[in-house]
Amino acid sequence: MKHLLSAGDLDRDAAIHVLDTAARMAATQGREMKKLPTLRGRTVVNLFFEDSTRTRISFETAAKRLSADVINFAAKGSSVSKGESLKDTAQTLQAMGADAVVIRHPASGAPHRLAHSGWVGTSVINAGDGTHQHPTQALLDAYTIRQHLAGGPTHDPTAEPDQRGLGQDLAGLRIAIVGDVLHSRVARSNVQLLHTLGAQVTLVAPPTLVPVGAQAWPCDVSYHLDEVLADQQPDAIMMLRVQRERMGAGAGSGPSHGTGFFPSPLEYTRAFGLDARRLRMLPDHAIVLHPGPMNRGLEISADAADSARAVILEQVTNGVAVRMAVLYLLLAKEKETWA
């Protein structure tokens, strides 16, 4: 496997292998000396056409802990805005010796084009493309869920956190993903990966934020969060970020005026926000995830975000381990195969 473009690229065994590799990476991160020599002399380019400090820093940290050289390239304009084209930018970076390109781009499919158009020969890792995919986010979410919940009641709570769930999938777990599914690459990646790992996924959103065509996805769809919490008792609930421009009257006066996807932030919060009352409806073992950055008071209340059930900071920590695993598996010369 040369690229990681979509969560759909991974079958069950490959996904478990990434998660297990991430666990091995995580085990090294408790040491005083965190750095591994694995990718010494290799160059990883973070090519970011969208601002995302969190994801960029996570990839940068992962690459540096593996001793790779890291180049951060924040491309202000893309060819969408008539700057230098994606093709020219990528070819320039390859000419400087990049071995892998980690790309974040507002256009769905941009990483796919980079990997398959013949423009460059490097490995391509999708760090989020448009409303399509964000596979390393799904992997870190799955990793976090597995760490807490895999194996059900029989799992050994005394094991080291990094070793919990090793070799296991997520069979039988019920996971609710709540919010702006329509515009969410996180939701698309998670539906695919969590399904591949055997979990039962329910998407919860107002109908305006569920894509036409989602009926073909391997998950259930509900418009009612309270029903899902009461009837399904999900083991994990993932709150998606709701962007400001989706609200109310849309962007105000521009061409999208009047195209808000829901009437008001208050109505959204009442129907789909995770607050203290809904937190109490969850089973005792349930965990709360959020890909960040959060809109406190909108999709998630401070009570929920700061509760003991919230694993949001663990997601950030695990993101480094998962990205180390992906870089290692794609780039290391001496390694076992993916699956």
Add this chain to the structure above:
Amino acid sequence: MGVTTQYLLRGVAPLGGAPTDLLLADGRIVAVGPDASDGAGPEAVTIQGDGLVALPGLVDLHTHLREPGREDAETVATGTRAAALGGFTSVHAMANTSPVADTAGVVEQVWRLGRDAGWVDVHPVGAVSMGLAGEQLAELGAMAHSAARVRVFSDDGHCVDDPVLMRRALEYVKAFDGVIAQHSQEPRLTLGSQMHEGIVSAEVGLAGWPAVAEEAIIARDVLLAEHVGSRLHVCHVSTAGSVEILRWAKSRGISVTAEVTPHHLLLTDELARSYDPLYKVNPPLRTAADVEAVREALADGTIDIVATDHAPHTREDKDCEWAAAAFGMTGLETALGIVTRTMVDTGRMTWADVARVLSSAPARIGRVHEGERPQGRPLSVGEPANVTLVDPAARWTVDGTQLASTSRNTPFGGRELSGRVVATFLRGRPTVLDGVAADGTRSGAAGPPGGA
């Protein structure tokens, strides 16, 4: 252009019927039948046409020639040469040039460039609204009464979405028997749209272009056309729902005609999974069920014609990420091969039907079936010698690098088509012979064409 020569077409099958001979002289068909050679002079060129189907020269109601303004993508000369290689003797050149063809001056320029090139008759389409802005009627009368004699008006690329403007346009062109060719796309439902909205768009995360955005405009427009008693032509019908509305409108006697493109007869939205912008087109590629519906509608006459929507684009406008790419694909040189493969080879249409949907019907809709240089006429004695010879048995694989259009944005590269253009005659003069254009260029296939 050149000395008039007689051409004796031996053993060709007019509209796929019984083989016979045709004699072309002085720009006309002067004899049809086994004794046609009797009238041939000693200088007559004989073409052995055994196994070839003779069609009236093809007429495209929807071509983008890009000149003036985007000569880097196509010119009138290169686009019409590609048209001749595709078997066409007449094309309607769309108005979305730069400057827009919204005045008598611009349409006369395009018309003149077509005459000078000499590959096919070029009939400019006039813009409905000034600058295609959808706000104020362009000078439709001036264009109609110009040397270009414009009869087809379209803001193609943009929908005339203001219902009042559309009503006025439909009414106004009645004075000179014009027709409004509508690009049916409700703009608010398609803000930022990239591909057909459905199962594939949901998965690949490209903004959806819902079928209803096309169907809602067609439904409105057929009712407007009925109300004011005008002629409406619907460009590039792409959905099963549009077909149902057209069927209903025709059953009510509404004066509406419709076209389908070759690509909507063949390709589906599944191709967008590749994120290759060669498959990005407007209206978008739809589902397999839609493809079946438009094929059926073309066969039963609900859709009247095939029109190419030939839309050349430069490499930089396609060699990029999907969202940054231009909409459109070339089609002049592959249209007949696709119609042959999808409609004739499958037994859904005869060659007489092909002549209807690719020649006589589009000529009538565009009102170029009569006048000084009529097109889409029968293959009968006394008619203009606009003749296309097709090898119906030829199977050929499209090689995008070998097409004659200046632009390379064909989505059909590597696909096998059937039905190959062997010769095209424009008023008795061969623009294409043995698959080679009169200036020595050749279109399309990997490997030698039949008869070369």
